[in-house]
Amino acid sequence: MSDHGMMEKEEIFSKVLRAGRRTYFFDVRSTKAGDYYLTITESKKFTNDDGSFHYKKHKIYLYKEDFTEFNEILKEMTDYIIDEKGDEVISERHQKDFKKEDYTSTNEDLAEGGESIDDTDSADKFTDINFEDI
Secondary structure, X not given: OOHHHHHOOOEEEEEEEEEOOEEEEEEEEXXXXXXXXXXXXXXXXXXXXXXXXXXXXXXXXXXXXXXXHHHHHHHHHHHHHHHHHOOOOOOHHHOOOOOOOOOOOOXXXXXHHHOEOOOOOHHHXXXXXXXXXX
């Protein structure tokens, strides 16, 4: 590959968002004509059975002429999700050892006014994780 091809990859301004086993890279790059565009790369880490790992990457190229409409649609979509489902993460896939617990209450489990009584230690409700798991 020529030196010119490598120069095209030079980043002007970059930010990184780490989100669990996913990392998002936001990079401002320059076209051959000297104009700027944005690349958004999602990099996701996968661990093989033998303990080795690899990354899968997906990239979006976003040009200035699309910024306004892209931002409007992104905001509309994210607002819709928050309005419909709130901002609490409810996906079972976020925990490797997720176990559905039966929260069906019996009459003995309810205090006056229908509030649930929980006799278990609150520390028992949390999942123990190591940073190596992430």
